[in-house]
Amino acid sequence: MKSIHFIINPIAGKGNNCISENLLRAYFPMDMYDIKIKYTSFKKEAIELTKASVEERATIIVACGGDGTVNEVASILVNTDVILGIIPIGSGNGLASNIKIPRDIEKALTVIKNQITTKIDVGCCNGMYFFSNTGFGFDAKVVRSYEESKKRNLKSYLKACFRTFIKCNNNNEASMEVIIDDIKYYKEPLLIFISNSNELGYNFSLTPKACLQDGLLDVLIVPKMHKVKLLLFGVLMLFKKHIYLKDVMHYQTKKLDLISVKGNFFDSQIDGEYKPLLESSVSIKLLQNSLTIII
Ligand SMILES: Nc1ncnc2c1ncn2[C@@H]1O[C@H](COP(=O)(O)OP(=O)(O)OP(=O)(O)O)[C@@H](O)[C@H]1O
Numbered sequence: 001m002k003s004i005h006f007i008i009n010p011i012a013g014k015g016n017n018c019i020s021e022n023l024l025r026a027y028f029p030m031d032m033y034d035i036k037i038k039y040t041s042f043k044k045e046a047i048e049l050t051k052a053s054v055e056e057r058a059t060i061i062v063a064c065g066g067d068g069t070v071n072e073v074a075s076i077l078v079n080t081d082v083i084l085g086i087i088p089i090g091s092g093n094g095l096a097s098n099i100k101i102p103r104d105i106e107k108a109l110t111v112i113k114n115q116i117t118t119k120i121d122v123g124c125c126n127g128m129y130f131f132s133n134t135g136f137g138f139d140a141k142v143v144r145s146y147e148e149s150k151k152r153n154l155k156s157y158l159k160a161c162f163r164t165f166i167k168c169n170n171n172n173e174a175s176m177e178v179i180i181d182d183i184k185y186y187k188e189p190l191l192i193f194i195s196n197s198n199e200l201g202y203n204f205s206l207t208p209k210a211c212l213q214d215g216l217l218d219v220l221i222v223p224k225m226h227k228v229k230l231l232l233f234g235v236l237m238l239f240k241k242h243i244y245l246k247d248v249m250h251y252q253t254k255k256l257d258l259i260s261v262k263g264n265f266f267d268s269q270i271d272g273e274y275k276p277l278l279e280s281s282v283s284i285k286l287l288q289n290s291l292t293i294i295i
Pocket residue numbers: 009010011012013014040041042043044045065066067068069070072089090091092093094152201271272273
C-alpha cells in the first residue's frame with residue numbers, strides 16, 4: 001500500500017485552503033492508500049514533520065503551501081527515494097508554476113494521484129538547498145520588506161518592491177567579488193539572482209531561460225544603477241526583456257562563489273524567505289537530478 005503524507009501550512013497564501021481529510025479520502029481511498037495529514041504550527045516545523053514522515057516510511061510527501069513550505073519539505077528529500085508532491089496553496093508558488101502544477105486543489109490532487117515523476121536539479125548555497133532561487137541584495141530586501149508586511153499576496157509584494165525601490169541607496173550595497181567558473185568578476189552589484197527555475201512567483205521571472213533539468217544555474221547580475229534605469233529594469237522585467245538592458249549580465253554555470261570585499265554580511269533570500277548570511281563568502285553549486293518530484 002502506498003503511504004502518502006500531506007504536510008499542510010495553514011497560513012500559506014490567504015490561509016483559507018480547503019484541504020480536508022474527507023477531500024483527500026475522495027482521491028486516496030482507505031483500502032488503497034495509507035494517508036497521513038500533518039499541519040505546521042510554526043515556521044520551519046515542516047522540516048521536522050518531513051523527517052518524521054521519512055522515518056515512518058512515507059513513499060510520497062506532499063508539501064501543501066508555497067515556496068517556503070516546499071523548500072522545507074524538499075530539503076529533507078534531496079538524494080533520497082522519497083517522492084515530493086506539491087499542492088500549491090501559497091501566494092507566489094514559483095516552483096509549482098514552473099512545473100505546471102494547477103493551482104486548483106482538486107486538479108493538483110489528480111496530479112498527485114497520477115504519480116508521474118521526474119528528477120530535477122537542486123541548488124545548494126552554503127549547505128542550504130534551494131529549488132527555485134536564491135538572491136542577494138535588492139531582491140533579498142524586497143523579501144524582507146514583504147515578510148514584515150505580514151500579508152502574503154501580490155499587492156503586498158508589489159508594495160514591498162516599491163518600498164525597497166524608494167529606500168534603495170547604491171552606497172548601501174555590499175561590495176563583492178563574484179567568481180563564476182573560476183573567472184573573477186569584481187562587482188558592486190545591486191542584486192545577484194541565482195535561479196534553478198524560470199519562475200519567481202506571481203508569474204514574474206528574472207531568469208526566463210532557466211530550466212529545472214538543464215544541469216545549470218542561471219545567474220543574473222544587476223549592477224548599481226540610477227533609479228530611473230532601475231525603474232526601466234522593472235518595466236522591462238514585466239515583459240521578460242530586462243536581460244537586454246546594457247550592464248545587466250546573465251550567465252549559466254554549475255557553480256559560483258561570492259566573496260564579501262568589505263566583510264559585510266549578505267542580505268540574502270532562499271526560495272522567497274529572508275535568510276541573511278553572516279559568512280564572508282558564499283559557495284553556490286548545482287546538484288544535478290537530485291530530487292524526485294511529481295509533475
Ligand atoms: N503555523 C504557522 N505559523 C506561522 N508561520 C508558519 C506556519 N506554518 C508554516 N509557517 C511558515 O510560513 C512561511 C510561508 O510559507 P509559504 O512560503 O509556504 O507560503 P507563502 O509565502 O504564502 O507562499 P510563497 O512562498 O509561494 O509566496 C514559511 O516560512 C513557513 O515556515
